[in-house]
Amino acid sequence: MLQYAPVIPFRVDFRPGLSLYEQIAYAATKAIISGQLRPGDVFPSVRALSKELKVNPNTAHKVIAHLVANGLLETRPGIGTAVAVIPDARSSEKTKLLGPEIEQLVVEAKKLGIGLSEVLDSIASHWKRLGGRATESERRGRSKE
Numbered sequence: 368m369l370q371y372a373p374v375i376p377f378r379v380d381f382r383p384g385l386s387l388y389e390q391i392a393y394a395a396t397k398a399i400i401s402g403q404l405r406p407g408d409v410f411p412s413v414r415a416l417s418k419e420l421k422v423n424p425n426t427a428h429k430v431i432a433h434l435v436a437n438g439l440l441e442t443r444p445g446i447g448t449a450v451a452v453i454p455d456a457r458s459s460e461k462t463k464l465l466g467p468e469i470e471q472l473v474v475e476a477k478k479l480g481i482g483l484s485e486v487l488d489s490i491a492s493h494w495k496r497l498g499g500r501a502t503e504s505e506r507r508g509r510s511k512e
Contacts, residue, residue: 375415375416376398376411377394377397377398378394380394388429388433391416391422392430392433392434393467395434396439399439399440400439401461401464404450405450406449406450406451406452406453407450408450410434410440410447412447413428414427416430431448435448438451439451439453472486473486
């Protein structure tokens, strides 16, 4: 069953230096791959996306066209654009989505003079504190040690 979202169902934190199109497409892709948007959910129209995010309708259209071309959205006659059923994202695809955040973390750590091992220890500590569990590949890797 289709569910209609009254507002944009994902968050975009606009940053200088990147095109609005790239930032919106990234946020939408992340929401779809993470499961925040589920298959069958109606995606905002060009007009709604443009109005809510205060961007040019051409930019909103370009975002939607990009997501359709990449198989993340599908157009449905009489309904509009909806989130497509996509195969489970591979770990590498999910990791790739974190690229900008990881790069920002590395830049900030280097500015502060924090070494790689300290950053990794800090990440592990936060991971555990937030209830993170080891993945299957991590468990296999530990069993080899």
